[in-house]
Amino acid sequence: MGVGRVMSDAKPYAAMVLLQVGFAGMYIIAVASLKRGMSHYVLVVYRNLVATVVMAPFAILLERGVRPKMTLTIFVKIMGLAILEPVLDQNLYYTGAKLTSAGFASALINILPAVTFLMAVLLRMEKLKLRSLHSQAKIVGTVCTVAGAVLMILYHGPVVQFPWSRGNGHHHGADAAGAAASSSSWLYGTVMVIASCVCWSGFFILQSNILQSYPAELSLTALICVLGSAMSGAVAFVAERRDMSAWIIGFDTRLFTAVYSGIVCSGVAYYVQGIVTRARGPVFVTAFQPLCMIITAVMGSTILKEQITLGSVIGAVIIVVGLYALIWGKGGDHVDCGKQLAGAAAASEKALPLTTTSLPLQTYGNGNHLIAGGALAVADVEIPAVKKDSY
Numbered sequence: 001m002g003v004g005r006v007m008s009d010a011k012p013y014a015a016m017v018l019l020q021v022g023f024a025g026m027y028i029i030a031v032a033s034l035k036r037g038m039s040h041y042v043l044v045v046y047r048n049l050v051a052t053v054v055m056a057p058f059a060i061l062l063e064r065g066v067r068p069k070m071t072l073t074i075f076v077k078i079m080g081l082a083i084l085e086p087v088l089d090q091n092l093y094y095t096g097a098k099l100t101s102a103g104f105a106s107a108l109i110n111i112l113p114a115v116t117f118l119m120a121v122l123l124r125m126e127k128l129k130l131r132s133l134h135s136q137a138k139i140v141g142t143v144c145t146v147a148g149a150v151l152m153i154l155y156h157g158p159v160v161q162f163p164w165s166r167g168n169g170h171h172h173g174a175d176a177a178g179a180a181a182s183s184s185s186w187l188y189g190t191v192m193v194i195a196s197c198v199c200w201s202g203f204f205i206l207q208s209n210i211l212q213s214y215p216a217e218l219s220l221t222a223l224i225c226v227l228g229s230a231m232s233g234a235v236a237f238v239a240e241r242r243d244m245s246a247w248i249i250g251f252d253t254r255l256f257t258a259v260y261s262g263i264v265c266s267g268v269a270y271y272v273q274g275i276v277t278r279a280r281g282p283v284f285v286t287a288f289q290p291l292c293m294i295i296t297a298v299m300g301s302t303i304l305k306e307q308i309t310l311g312s313v314i315g316a317v318i319i320v321v322g323l324y325a326l327i328w329g330k331g332g333d334h335v336d337c338g339k340q341l342a343g344a345a346a347a348s349e350k351a352l353p354l355t356t357t358s359l360p361l362q363t364y365g366n367g368n369h370l371i372a373g374g375a376l377a378v379a380d381v382e383i384p385a386v387k388k389d390s391y
Contacts, residue, residue, distance in 0.1 A: 012276045016288040019272050022264045024106070024295035026257075028303055030094060031102040033257040035304075039246040040094035041236035043258060046249070048086050048229040050262025055225060055270070059218035067216045077210045078223050079231075084203040086228025087235060092196035099189025101306045106296035107316040108152060108193045110289055113326055114145035116201040123205065138329035144322025148315040153190050157310030221270050290320045 034040055059067075068074075097105035117138060120126035129135045207220075214220060240246045249255045276285050293316060300306040 012279055015272050015276055016285065017291065019269060020288050020292040021295055022269070023292045024299055026261045026265045027097065027102045027106050027292075027296045028299045029253065029257045029260060031097050031105075031300070032304060033253050034094060034098040036253065038249075038254045038257070039236070039240055040091055040098065041232070041239045042246050042249075043094060043254075043261075044086060044090045044232045045229060045236050046258035047090070047262045047266060048225045048232060050259055051266035052222060052225040052229055054263055054267035055218060055222045059216075059222040063216045063219050067219050068214050074210065074214050077206060078214075078220065079227055081203055081206055081210065081220075082224050082227035082231055084199045084206065085224065087232045089196045089199040089203065091232070091235070092192045092199065096189040096192030096194075096196060099185045099192065101300060102304060103293075103297035103300040103306055103308060104152070104312055105189075105193050106300075107293045107312060107319065108149055108190065109197060110293055110316070110319045110323055111145045111149045111194070112197050112200055112289070113323055114142040115197050116204055117142055117326060117330075119198075119201050119205055125205070125208075134329040136329075137325045141322040141324070141326030141329060144325060145319050146322075148318030148322060149194070150315075151318065152312055152315030153187070155311035155315075157314075159307045160310050160313055217270070225266065290323060293320075 030043065033043070093105065093109070096108075117126060121128060128138070210220070211217070236247075249258070273285055297308060297316075301308055
């Protein structure tokens with residue numbers, strides 16, 4: 001029984017670790033395919049088509065009775081979600097990762113919680129109490145994540161040799177990494193990754209709003225993927241109109257990238273994150289994001305022969321420290337909210353009068369006093385005498 005409970009408690013941890021490994025694998029194979037000539041516009045279209053095929057049957061079967069009625073307002077909001085995530089965020093991120101590196105992009109994407117926090121504060125969805133330690137932690141964490149991102153942008157420094165990446169500096173992959181790391185393309189790629197973070201944060205903000213009026217997660221996901229496929233397809237046709245061969249993929253890494261990212265990162269990821277969020281909360285899910293950065297850096301330097309600079313390492317450490325400060329502050333808000341609700345419930349219980357309706361009432365004396373009979377007398381009510389001639 002003890003072993004079974006330990007294994008049950010370990011399931012959320014194992015699920016999130018495996019999910020971060022899945023995301024890291026997507027970052028690696030996507031960058032590998034993009035640097036071999038695959039169009040990121042086409043990749044986004046195929047990824048969302050695969051996700052639609054995977055998610056639509058579950059949405060149709062499992063949410064038949066709970067799917068709300070579609071209205072024009074809800075449909076417009078879903079279109080906004082599709083524009084922010086599949087169309088803008090994925091295209092911007094793939095462009096930035098292609099121009100920089102998989103490890104750098106996955107490290108810089110850790111500013112996402114800070115960007116989301118800032119947007120929530122500006123939209124008055126997040127409350128700050130400057131005298132609260134948790135609010136101070138959120139502010140410090142936000143500043144640290146932004147400072148780490150700025151450091152990664154402005155300072156590269158010497159190449160750091162890790163045990164798993166020794167000897168990579170003389171391979172042909174180092175030349176490719178050096179070409180990608182030219183000052184102009186690196187800066188442009190960094191701006192693209194930051195812009196993708198802003199779009200992704202906007203997606204989370206709008207999603208939290210639409211779920212209040214359309215509480216059907218699977219159906220919402222399927223609709224986002226359908227609309228995202230259509231709109232990203234239109235963008236891809238315009239962008240690749242001169243080279244229609246970009247749409248042709250065979251049984252190679254490009255097909256594997258589309259299927260893997262669609263199933264793992266747009267299908268299984270939504271399901272696993274939903275289960276873990278329901279069991280442990282969103283703060284628990286977000287806390288594992290830096291693990292993806294570490295796995296991606298290791299896999300990128302090993303598989304893609306990417307070089308890791310000192311500025312990226314220092315900036316990533318600062319981002320992780322700031323991220324966990326922000327998560328701690330958010331977790332404290334959740335605990336404080338729970339304590340306030342519990343205290344309010346306890347106070348309301350004490351304020352309620354104690355009454356008895358099941359005990360028989362007996363009269364004593366002249367009939368002007370009613371006392372509940374039994375082992376415990378709990379009510380003594382004064383009733384005025386009524387004169388007969390008042391009728």
